[in-house]
Amino acid sequence: MQRRQMLKLLGGGMLGGGLTGLCGPGAAATACGGYPAGDRWAFDVLRHDAVIGDHVFTFSRGTASRDTAPRDAGDFVVEVAIDITVGFLGVTLFRFTHRAEEIWRGGLLQALTSETDDDGTLWQVRYERQGDNLRGSVNGAPAEGPGDILPASLWHPDTPRATRLLDTVDGGIKPVAAVVLAPPPAGHFRLTGGIEREVWTDAACGLTRVVFPARDGSLITLARR
Incomplete structure (x- = not known):
């Protein structure tokens, strides 16, 4: 396998690849409680049924591992960690790491920070x-976005209502169209446009599975453990 081929492996920075018109939680968020009830979601990242990495969400109140923005005791904090390595015959051909932190207050995003190494291409948002x-x-470089936008991390139950998402890897505002294939809470929806994802959720509106095309046409699957 050539390195040039492996550089095309992943598109859109996993879940964070990148809604306006939402003023606080919508109907889906209200039905699902707005924020996840648990404190952690962990996914295997698979390509051709082989595990190539991990994608982990950590949820907490008022605390986070990095001192990146002011927060109140009641703030909801989402941390995302992605680690992917693809090798061949003991040689690393592709590496992707991503760390992000979202701070939420009153149903609105207060701050987003992220650092990504996409096989040598660095992003800081x-x-x-x-x-x-x-x-x-x-x-x-200066950047700006609407205050009611959702990040493209996909955990938020209002994501199926998206018309735009904030890409947590490159910080861009990505237009999307969402089609609900099965209603929440145990739902299934598809995003197309600037971000392409097919997403399944459980009875608590938590992500269970995400599938999307890689740049080389293969499918990447996030399967919750």
Whole structure:
């Protein structure tokens, strides 16, 4: 397998690859309680039925591992860790690492920070709420987004209502169209446009499975453990 082929392996930075019109939690979020009830979701990342990495969400209240933005005791904190390595005959051909933190208050995103190494391409994203908007930087360049947007991490139950998502890898605003194939809470929906994902959720509206095309046409699957 050539390295050039492996560089095409993954598209869109896993779940974070990148809604306006939402003023706080919508109908789906209200039905599902707005935030996940548990404190951790862990997924195997698979390609051709082989595990190539891990994708882990950690949920907490008022605390986080990185001191990136001011937070209140009642803030809801989402941390995402992705580690993927693809090798051949003992040689690493592709590596992807991603760390992100979201801070939520009153149903709205207050801050988003992320650092990504996409096989040598580095991304650093910083957003904080300023009034009705999110402002910050992407790799040091000024960036801005609407204050009611959802990140493309997909955990939020209002994601099927998305028309745009904030890409947590490159910080861009990505237009999407969502089709609900089965209603929540045990739902199934598909995103197309700037981000392509097929997503399944359980009776608690938690993610259970995500499938999307890689750049080389193969399918990447996130399967919850």
